[in-house]
Amino acid sequence: MLIAEESSGLEDQLGTDTVVSVADLHKAYGRTEAVRGVSFEVRRREIFGILGSNGAGKTTVVEILQGLRDRTSGEVSVLGLDPAREKNRLRRGIGSQLQSSALPDRLRVGEAVTLFARARHTPVDVAATMTTWGLTPLRDRAFGSLSGGEQQRLFVALALLGDPELVLLDELTTGLDPSARHATWDLLHQVRERGTTVVLVTHFMDEAETLCDRVAVMDRGQVVACDTPAALTAHHGGPVTITFSTTDGYRPDHLLAVPGVESATARGGQVTVTGESAAAVRVAAALVERGVSPVDYRTHYPSLEDVFLSMTGHRLSEKVSS
């Protein structure tokens, strides 16, 4: 119930404008099918995540979206254009950060911004861009001398030159240390505030969960689920788990009468209760009523990692060949 309300509320907020639509997309490399019948839509102003392990076909999909690869079959529309036919027009309208791409090592940050600004059709205020993304102090630094986080900051700035309607970000935080990752997430929040639609490819569950409005979970070239992170975890993540410890021979049988509770077991003073997510607060209330107040009451909500495991049978960190 709660989830349904959340979804429709989000829809109102986002509007129903479709920026990207993909229907029954296939891509084969020789005999290997990297993408097998993928369909999804990205709505205006949302951060849309494509989550999957390495080799799931995520990068192939975003490369097809920007005309860097040709599809084998299926329908693709990006900003109303067909990426296979209107490559250059499309690329000027979108911003892109590619996985495993680089700039010449000796190219300086200021030169890179100026060079990429010139490829845009709209005039770009280079100095303002440098200030916005905190690149001004790095202006004269060579690309090759930047840290991973600084390089990603430059790539985000380059992707957003000329305020594109849509940006495609592929594995934005791979290879970054935790503090640089969090700094990059902050950048992405800034991007969203500008009203830009974002397609974010990632194999980090926490990144998808924290940043994305909706997530398409990809496995072996297919989308196995597509919804808000909350709806995905509610529908596919399994039950919420509550644990606490007690003494004095407490038995949790009375908790089975609490609505939404599926199981309640005690083992060696450690009680484990499972049930639907709304049950957690009712269990707490029932314990207080009984005069039981454990100091270590913990609730474990399912994560996207659990969703991924339950839908694909393997963990996100495992590389899977399609």
Place this chain on the structure above:
Amino acid sequence: MTRYLTWTEVKLLGREPLVLVLTLMFPLLLMVMLAAAFSKHGGPVFANLDGTQFYVTAYLGASIAMMGFMGTPSHLAGYRERGVLRRFRAAAIPSGAVVASQAAVLALLAVFAAAVMLVLAYLMFDIPAPASAAGVVVAFAAGILAFGGIGTLLGSILPGARSAQGLGLLLFFGTFLLVGGGPPPGVFPDALNAVTSWTPTGLLLDAIRSPWAGDGLHVPATVTLLLISAATFTLATRRLSRN
């Protein structure tokens, strides 16, 4: 776009002075050695030039051929290998601008190398001016265009900098040493010369030497160089814009 990209490439080149010096040093040193060693030779075997002029004209072409067979392809293939070209393509930087900027850098280096060589040749060997300076300039320009196209085409096809360097060495020495960079072609069998004179390097040296020696513009060689240029530039631009 092309102008800014060219300017950027020139600046990048300027930041690697050692590469620049080493690229220019090799033809310069060989030219001085060979021109000095064969200064008393000449005649039909040396294409009707004296030994000094024979090697000076050969090495004027060498810097163009070296850049076209080795410098430009390995630079561009290195860009492909590291994902720079994909980055450019995704940002809608036109492939024509990439090709033109690479060719412009080649032209700049070739002109610079030729100027240094001519000054050095004049100071050390007191060589006479070419019979037709304008003809030599036309041949030199046709050579730059042809090897600019060859360099960008090779760079657009080859997977990485190392393979480009390997193939470049083979192409450069495989042709240059047979058309006058080493022994004069007159000492080789006619059948071999008939083949090697139609290689891009052979065409280039013939095109430069003919006006230099007073035989006028070598029309077949110069026109063929221009045809090579048109074909290779077209193919390179198409290849770089494709997925």
